[in-house]
Amino acid sequence: MMPGGITEIIWHFAGYLRIFDDIARDRIALDEGDYRSDTQDYTTPRPQFTFTPTDDQMDSRPVGIQAAPAIDESNHRLPLSHLHPASEFHLDRFGPSPAHGILTPISxxxxxxxxxxxxxxxxxxxxxxxxxxxxxxxxxxNDDALVGTHDTNLLMTLEAQADHAIARMIAGADAALPTDWYAPQHTDALPAFVAAHDQAWADRGGTADPHSVTPGYYLNGELQNPAPTPPDQLLAPTPTPVPDLGHGLGQWALDGGNTASNGAYIVDLTDSARTMLVMGDYFKTNAIFQTNSYMDNDHVTVGGTGASITTGGDQATNIADFVQHPGVYETMPSYFAGPNWSVDVVHGDYFNVRALVQSNYLSDNNVTMQSSSSTHYEVHAGQNELGNYVLINDGNFNYDLVIVGGSYHGMNVIFQNNILYNNDTVQIAGNGTSPSQTISTGDNQLTNAATIENYGGTKALAWNSDFNDLIHNISGGATELDPSFGQLIAGNGGTFHILYVTGNYYDVNAVWQTNIVSNANMAIQLQGSPSAVTAGYYGDSMATQNVATGGNVLSNDAAIVDVANTNTHVNGQAYGDSILIQANLVNQDSDHVAQTNPQALVPEVIAFVGQDDASHNSDPQHHATTALPHDDPMAGVLH
Known part of the structure; x- marks a missing residue:
């Protein structure tokens, strides 16, 4: 998948997230009242009524009801509907309290x-x-050592330095995250974490989190107003293409150019009802945590004054977008809630929990030493690619009404981290020749892009006493209801589908994305004078020395699309918050570059590299190409 592909899916999906199929339903013919419509009219859009009931027409006079059923929280980690047998329902008939503001339908x-x-x-x-x-x-x-007869302990030393540096950067990234957001990465423990977070929130009286932000589009901690529009929202990192090195005379060392990427997309339709009634409290949290950490401290020494040397140029970008849309039923007409109701009963707590963890770890530390005079000599010690991609599409538009006997706990959270260690030592020189010299040690790109897109879930409406009657009837298993209940909750035509949860409702989407790349390099090149045969073959063309140790790309791209209920009635307290932390942690970014007399570096480089048979090759068409292994994945778990 190309970088930015997940976000591109969002652009296409978001514009079409509507309930658009118009099924020829059986519609109730009402003789009188403001609900009159042509029962033979099945065209799209559906017929508009002269009156749509609102809470203003409903009597909020309190009435006595039996206590809500006790909630068994002995084991909140498992869906309790699988643990408790169905209770026996009593064939009773109840009606709401008389209310002059409710129009009674006429069958x-x-x-x-x-x-x-x-x-x-x-x-x-x-x-x-x-x-x-x-x-x-x-x-x-993919730690490579091309050292000839030299001491191979150089690579071990490089690896030890890299491991120590990465451990420090991981600790720094952890420190950027508040300890109370160290969330478990498993579905069995996430509900307890969310419940504890919400309880602490309620205990402090609903005070917002210290990192609470206004929903919107944030770039490296700054709210962008107005937000850029697609496709300009995401500065998608693009891996550096492998260059065409041709067949000329010279030396090339490609020790960087690694790519590590994660892409995640979750579509959550599990609580996409038109209406939700919550007897307890309602909690909804959207949170994004992003860090980029890198160390890129390079030492470059070149024997010559005309070399093209590029260091630095690293980019670290955090993009977070909190998007809020109206509920998908917001503009749809309301229907009488029909004469036939179907109730799915869940005894205890209800769980819709998704935990997605993606991690790439790449160790690509290289020691490459090249010495030649009459060949085309390539070393490919980098250019590895690691990627994780997943799409989770969960739930459907199953219910017109969801009743929660306890509290609703909703959370969407994304954690993203990129960590790069790219300290390089480069030494190149010509021995008796003046090659064209190019060195690139930077241009690394670290990008986090996260989107939490909500449809509905924020339209909190007043609680009506007649909801108590409705819940009392449903909890008691009444099989017949007074038809005036059909006007309490808007329907969508056809059978009226209800989900009744006696306990708490947990709706959690959590994503963790991590890229760790260790790309420390030591590259040494000595280009000797070509033989007479080689010089005659190539003519006046100049030999080339090229070293590329940077150009690494680390990217995380995640999107959560949460389609919630359009109308929410809460009997307790309603809490909502958006939380954001974005940090670019540059541990070290300093470079030392020295260009010396072409002869000054020769003894040092020769001492390191020594001579090989390639320098004595008199065949001008011989190309010594060393492609080191770089596709050696090992499955495992990072701790």
């Missing part, structure tokens, strides 16, 4: 009375729950 053939027919209710154990846990890990070790 066909009843004349002008109030409530001739009843709403018939059926119950079943149901309510699809999901606990999706995906862990993706790539571990690759």
């Amino acid at each position: 066909p053939g009843t004349g002008g009375g109030g409530g001739g027919d009843v709403i018939r209710v059926v119950y079943q154990e149901g309510g699809e729950q999901s606990e999706i846990q995906t862990h993706q890990f790539n571990n690759m070790y």
Whole structure:
């Protein structure tokens, strides 16, 4: 998948996230009232009514109801619907308290009375729950030593220095995250973490998190107003293409150019009802945490004054976008909630939890020494690629109404970290010749891009006392209801589908993305004078010396699209927050460059590299190309 591909999916998806299929349903013919419509009209859009009920027309006079059922929290980690048998339902008939503000529907053939027919209710154990846990890990070790007869301990020393530096950078990235956000990366423990977070939130009276922000588009900690529009939102990093090195005379060492990328996309439709009734409190948190950490301290020494040397130029970018849309039912017409209701009952807590972990670890530390005079000599010790990509599409538009007997706990959170160690030592020189010299040690790109896109879930409406009657009836298993209940909650035509959860509702989407790349390099080149045969073959063309030790790309791209209910009625307290931390941690970024007399470096380089048979090769068409192994993935788990 190309970088930025996940975000591109969002652009296409977001514009079409609507309920757009218009099914020819059986529609109730009402003789009187403001709900009149042509029952034969099945065109799109659906017919508009002259009146859509709102909470302003509903009587909020309190009435007595039986206590809500006790919530069994003995084991909150598992969907309790699988642990408790269904209770027996009693064939009772209840009606809401008299309210002059509620229009009583008139069933066909009843004349002008109030409530001739009843709403018939059926119950079943149901309510699809999901606990999706995906862990993706790539571990690759590609530490290369091309040292001839020289001491191979050079690579071991390089590896030890890199391991120490990376450990420090990991600790720094951890320190940038508040300890109370050290969330478990497993579905069985996430609900308890979310519940503890929400309880602490309620205990401090709903005070916002210290890192709370206004929803919007943030670039490296700064709110962009106005936000850029697609496709300009994401500065997608692009790996440096492998150059065409041709067949000329010279030496090339490609020790960098590694790519590590993670892409995650979650579409959550599990609580996409038109209406949700929450007897307890309602919590909704959106949080993004992003860090880029790198060390790029290079030492370059060139025997010559005309070399092209590029160091630095590293880029670290954090992009976070909190997007809020109206609910998908916001502009759709409201229907009477039908004479047939179907209730899926979940005893205990309800879980829709997704935990996605993606990690790439690459060790690409290289010691490459080249000495030649009459050949085309390439060393490829980098250019590794690691990638994790996943799409989770969970849930569907199953319910018109969700009733939560306890509290609703909703959280969308994304953790992203890039860590790069790219300290390089480069020494190149010509011995008796003046080659064209090019060195590049920087131009690394570290990018985190995260989007949390919500549809609905923020329209908090007043609690109505008649909701108590409705929940009382549903919890008691009433199989017949007064038809006036059909006006309490807007329907969508056809059978009215309800999910009733006796306990708490947990709706959690959590993504962790990490890239760790160790790319420390020592590259030494000595270009000798070509033989007479080689010089005659190439003519006046100049030999080339080229070293590239940077150009690494680390990218994380994650998007959570959370389609929630359009209307939310909460009997307790409603809490909502957006949290953001973005940090670019540059541990060290200093370079030392020295260009000396062409002869000054020769003894030192010769001492390191020595001579090889390639310098005595008299065949001008011989090309010595060394392609070191770079595709050696090892599966494992980073601790």
